[in-house]
Amino acid sequence: CTYCVTTFTTDMANRDADVRVRMFAHGLGIPEDPATGSANGALGAYLVKYGVFTEAVNGTITIQSEQGIEMGRPSQIQIEVTGNAKNITLVRVGGSVVPLIKGTMSW
Numbered sequence: 123c124t125y126c127v128t129t130f131t132t133d134m135a136n137r138d139a140d141v142r143v144r145m146f147a148h149g150l151g152i153p154e155d156p157a158t159g160s161a162n163g164a165l166g167a168y169l170v171k172y173g174v175f176t177e178a179v180n181g182t183i184t185i186q187s188e189q190g191i192e193m194g195r196p197s198q199i200q201i202e203v204t205g206n207a208k209n210i211t212l213v214r215v216g217g218s219v220v221p222l223i224k225g226t227m228s229w
Contacts, residue, residue, distance in 0.1 A: 125147055125148070125149025125150045126145060126146065126147040126149075126150070126161065127145070127146045127147075128143060128144070128145045128146075128158070128161040128164070128165060129143070129144045129145075129146075130142060130143045130144075130165055132174075134188055135188060135191050136188050136196075136198075138186055138198075139186045139187060139188040139198070140175065140185045140186045140187070141165070141169065141185060141186075141187050141188075142187070142188050142189070142191070143158070143161065143162060143165060143187050143188070143189040143199075144189065144192065145158040145161040145189070154192075154193055155189075155190075156189060156190030156193050156195035156196075156197050157189055157190055157195075157197035157199060157217070158189065159199065159215040159216075160215075162187045162189070162199045162201050162215050163201060163213045163214075163215040164213075165187070165201070166183075166185050166187075166201030166202075166203045166213055166215070167203055167210050167213050169185060169203075170183050170203045170205070170206070170207060170210060171207050171210065172207070173207055175203075176206075176207070178206070181204055181205070182202050182203065182204045183202070183203045183204075184200065184201070184202050184203075185200075185201040185202075185203070186198065186199075186200055186201075187199040187200070187201055187217075195222070197217060198217050199215060199216070199217035200215070200216050200217050201213070201214070201215055202214040202215075
């Protein structure tokens with residue numbers, strides 16, 4: 123997405139987190155997103171590629187991300203990167219969020 127900016131720091135609010143993330147997509151009409159799987163997944167690959175995180179268990183590096191804190195909608199996102207800096211083979215993203223709305227669609 124050429125309309126998005128993702129920022130990160132390793133200065134976290136939560137001791138259980140490894141990285142703090144903010145994602146802005148003003149060009150898409152989203153001032154800030156409280157939980158962005160695609161941004162966190164790409165960030166996880168970036169952090170592994172450039173050696174920020176290197177400790178793997180069974181070939182997978184796990185990174186805990188916090189996002190949405192400044193918006194009052196804190197989210198915890200788990201990023202799993204399989205491989206190493208020279209060869210990333212898989213990135214998985216999951217976690218929990220604060221629901222904003224709930225609904226059902228039918229047709």
